[in-house]
Every structure is written in structure tokens, then in C-alpha cells.
Amino acid sequence: MITAVNQGKxxxxxxxxxxxxxxxxxxxxxxxVRKEFMMDKKINTKYHTVENGWENHERYASAFPFALNEVPLDRPWDKLTAQQQQGKRLFMAGCVTCHDRARVESEGAVWESRPLSYPRNNYSHKTLPEVDAKSGATPYSVHEIAPVLLSLTEQEKQGEQLFQQNCAFCHSEDGTGKNWIGSFLEPHPRDLTGKSMKSITAQRLSQVIRDGLPGTTMSAWKSVLNESQIQAIVxxxxxAFIQNEEFKNEQPSAANH
Ligand code: HEC
Ligand code: HEC
Structure with missing residues (x-):
């Protein structure tokens, strides 16, 4: 067990x-773990404690029988007591997201799985010369491709690496935020390639990376990344993504236009 915890599986x-x-x-x-669960065979350590952020969890007692699988979740409503009905409503509203393996009396029909295909992303074999297997399989994976940029400075290369390691998880590798995680976050991660980003200044960009956007999953990076790393990301x-006027004016070649 020590080896497993040390090295993982x-x-x-x-x-x-x-x-x-x-x-x-x-x-x-x-x-x-050996003493508690293997020798003493304790069911579990308590999870809903004040320390874990669950103040006065006892007030949900009416839902406990469903969380503890004492009452099957599909028992007909008219076979439940008034208190159990209240508990089931509460369970379905607030607990089932985590306690999703509730006991049921009847598992229902076992459906045989079969491959299913249907056009995705407006795919049509009439208009597309080649089969787009990638976006056909999942609409997200096409956004997990980082732009190929030639002639990056050392600083930009460092920024690329830092962005792809830290930010692409939400903003996707192509900066659109249209990857799997991004599609589920609310609000969605900003599409860094979009119109709304064109007016951003490098200064505002550094500041938002440093301090994050309160009330969203865009967190403050100042205690994770140092100032020179933040500048590299900017x-x-x-x-890679914004390419606005401020940026173009800074480029040496822009002077010729
Ligand atoms: C964020 C996830 C989460 C939510 C939401 C949640 N639970 Fe739990 N609950 C757990 C985990 C994790 C355990 C411990 C693992 C186990 O016992 O299988 C647990 C255990 C329990 C237990 C066993 C005793 C204990 O504290 O460990 C009861 C009873 C329980 N939950 C009731 C509820 C009820 C009622 C609700 C809704 C009001 C609820 N839970 C919502 C995650 C959650
Ligand atoms: C956990 C998800 C997540 C991660 C990781 C993340 N962001 Fe964000 N980011 C968001 C969300 C969500 C928003 C949009 C909030 C909104 O539109 O209100 C956002 C917004 C932004 C904006 C727009 C700010 C503005 O004021 O217009 C920029 C720029 C940005 N992120 C850059 C980054 C960079 C650079 C990193 C990596 C250092 C990063 N983000 C990491 C979720 C994330």
C-alpha cells in the first residue's frame, strides 16, 4: 500500500x-486506512462536517435515507411517508449530484448499446471534400489545437508554454474557450480571439491575469506566476490571439505600412 501511495497506479x-x-x-x-477501513471495518469517515464546510447538516435529515440507500429512490410517491416525500424532493434537488448511485428497486430495462452516428457541426458529405473525423467525433477537440506560430521570440515561446500549461485548460489551446471544460463554465471563459478582446491593452491584460475576475473562474495568478512569466503570457x-492595433504598432515590421 505504501508503494501504491508513493508511486501511484x-x-x-x-x-x-x-x-x-x-x-x-x-x-x-x-x-x-488499514485500521479504520480494513480492520475495524468502519463504513466511512464522516464527510459532512463543519470542517468540510457543511454547517448543521442534520437539518437535511429527511434526505439521509436516500443518501444512505435505506429507501430506494424509485419507490412510488404514494408509498412514501410525508417526511420521506419531503426528503426525496430535497435529495433530488440538492444531493443527487454527488450521491448519484442511489439504490433503486427496479433497474429498468437493460438497453443494448449500439454505435450511433449523426451529422455534427453542420457536416455534410456534399459540401465537405474530406471527412472531418475530428469534429465529427467531438465538437470540442478541434479547439485543442494550438496555433502554429513561426518566429516567436524567446519571451513569446516561454509565454506559449505557460499559456498552454495554465490557461488552455479553460480557454482551450486555440484561445476560443470552446473546448469541453470551457463550454461548461458559467460564465464561459472569454474567447481571446473574439471581437470583445480587440480593445484590450497589454496593461489591462497583465492586470486581469494578475488579479483575476472576481465572481468568475478566472482566478488571480499573481501568487502562481511571477511578473516576468505574466509578461511572457501577455x-x-x-x-497568438488578440492581434489588435496596440500589438501591431509594437511590431518592428508594422513601421513600414
Ligand atoms: C459535494 C458532494 C456532496 C453533496 C452535494 C452531498 N453529499 Fe453527502 N456525501 C458526500 C461524500 C463524499 C460523502 C462520504 C462518502 C460516502 O459516504 O460514500 C457523503 C456522505 C453522506 C452521508 C453519510 C454520512 C457522512 O457525513 O459521511 C449522508 C447521510 C449524506 N452524505 C447525506 C447528504 C445529503 C442529505 C445531501 C443533500 C442535502 C448530501 N449528502 C449532499 C458528498 C456530497
Ligand atoms: C479555470 C478557468 C480559467 C483559467 C485556468 C484561466 N481563465 Fe481566463 N477567464 C476565465 C473566465 C471564465 C473568463 C471570463 C469571465 C467573464 O467573461 O466574465 C476569463 C477571462 C479572461 C480574460 C478576459 C479579461 C477581460 O477583462 O476582458 C483574459 C485576458 C484571460 N481570461 C486570460 C487568461 C490567462 C492568460 C490565463 C492563464 C494565466 C487564464 N485566463 C486562465 C477562466 C479561466
Whole structure:
């Protein structure tokens, strides 16, 4: 078990903790798991505690039987007591997102899966000379391709790497924010290639990276990235995605136009 926690399990979500926990900490957590769950066979440690941000969780007691699988979720409404009905409503509204493996009396029909294909993204074999297998499979993956930029300065190259490592997760590799994660965030990550970005200055760009946008998932990077890294990202974002007047005026070749 210590080896597994140290090195993780290849090919699974179990990561290695060797660089995060020290030897004593790994031994302590393995001892805990062995005693608590394997020897004493405790069902679980409590999750909904004040420390975890769940103040007075007892007030949801009417929904507990559904979270604990004591009452099946598909029991007909008229077979539930008034309190259970209230609990089921609460469970469906506030708990099922995490407690999604509720017990049911009848699993229902088992449907055989079969491959299904249908046109995506206005695909038509009449208008497209080649089959676009990528956007046909998922509408998101086409946005996970970073622009190919020639003649980047050292600073822009560093910015490219930092952007693709830290920002592309939400803004997608092509800067549009139309990747899988971006499509689900509310508000959506800004389309850095879009019209609304054309008026942004390098100064405003640095500031928003530094301080983030409160009330959105755009977080403040000032304690993660240092000032020269932020400047490198600004240069890259300007070159790769925004390409506005301020940027063009800064380019040596623009002087000739
Ligand atoms: C953010 C995810 C999340 C939400 C939302 C959530 N739970 Fe849980 N709950 C958990 C986890 C994680 C556990 C512990 C794992 C386990 O026991 O399987 C847990 C465990 C429990 C337990 C067992 C005792 C305990 O505290 O560990 C009860 C009872 C419970 N939840 C009830 C509820 C009810 C009722 C709601 C809705 C009002 C709710 N939960 C909403 C994640 C959640
Ligand atoms: C966790 C998701 C997430 C990550 C990671 C992220 N952003 Fe954002 N970003 C957002 C969201 C969401 C918005 C849009 C908020 C809005 O439109 O109100 C945004 C907005 C922006 C804007 C527009 C700001 C403005 O005022 O017009 C810029 C520029 C930007 N992000 C750059 C970056 C850069 C550079 C990084 C990496 C250092 C980054 N973002 C990382 C989610 C993210």
C-alpha cells in the first residue's frame, strides 16, 4: 500500500504522492486506512462536517435515507411517508449530484448499446471534400489545437508554454474557450480571439491575469506566476490571439505600412 501511495497506479487516476507527502505522512495515512477501513471495518469517515464546510447538516435529515440507500429512490410517491416525500424532493434537488448511485428497486430495462452516428457541426458529405473525423467525433477537440506560430521570440515561446500549461485548460489551446471544460463554465471563459478582446491593452491584460475576475473562474495568478512569466503570457496572448492595433504598432515590421 505504501508503494501504491508513493508511486501511484499506472493507467489509473491514482496518482503518486511521493512529491507531496513525506515518508511519515504516507505511513500515517496508510496506517489509518488499514485500521479504520480494513480492520475495524468502519463504513466511512464522516464527510459532512463543519470542517468540510457543511454547517448543521442534520437539518437535511429527511434526505439521509436516500443518501444512505435505506429507501430506494424509485419507490412510488404514494408509498412514501410525508417526511420521506419531503426528503426525496430535497435529495433530488440538492444531493443527487454527488450521491448519484442511489439504490433503486427496479433497474429498468437493460438497453443494448449500439454505435450511433449523426451529422455534427453542420457536416455534410456534399459540401465537405474530406471527412472531418475530428469534429465529427467531438465538437470540442478541434479547439485543442494550438496555433502554429513561426518566429516567436524567446519571451513569446516561454509565454506559449505557460499559456498552454495554465490557461488552455479553460480557454482551450486555440484561445476560443470552446473546448469541453470551457463550454461548461458559467460564465464561459472569454474567447481571446473574439471581437470583445480587440480593445484590450497589454496593461489591462497583465492586470486581469494578475488579479483575476472576481465572481468568475478566472482566478488571480499573481501568487502562481511571477511578473516576468505574466509578461511572457501577455506577449504570447497578444501575438497568438488578440492581434489588435496596440500589438501591431509594437511590431518592428508594422513601421513600414
Ligand atoms: C459535494 C458532494 C456532496 C453533496 C452535494 C452531498 N453529499 Fe453527502 N456525501 C458526500 C461524500 C463524499 C460523502 C462520504 C462518502 C460516502 O459516504 O460514500 C457523503 C456522505 C453522506 C452521508 C453519510 C454520512 C457522512 O457525513 O459521511 C449522508 C447521510 C449524506 N452524505 C447525506 C447528504 C445529503 C442529505 C445531501 C443533500 C442535502 C448530501 N449528502 C449532499 C458528498 C456530497
Ligand atoms: C479555470 C478557468 C480559467 C483559467 C485556468 C484561466 N481563465 Fe481566463 N477567464 C476565465 C473566465 C471564465 C473568463 C471570463 C469571465 C467573464 O467573461 O466574465 C476569463 C477571462 C479572461 C480574460 C478576459 C479579461 C477581460 O477583462 O476582458 C483574459 C485576458 C484571460 N481570461 C486570460 C487568461 C490567462 C492568460 C490565463 C492563464 C494565466 C487564464 N485566463 C486562465 C477562466 C479561466
Amino acid at each position: 499506472a493507467g489509473t487516476a491514482m496518482m503518486g504522492f511521493a512529491s507531496i507527502l513525506n515518508k511519515e505522512e504516507i505511513e500515517a495515512v496508510v496506517d489509518f 506577449k504570447y496572448v497578444m501575438k
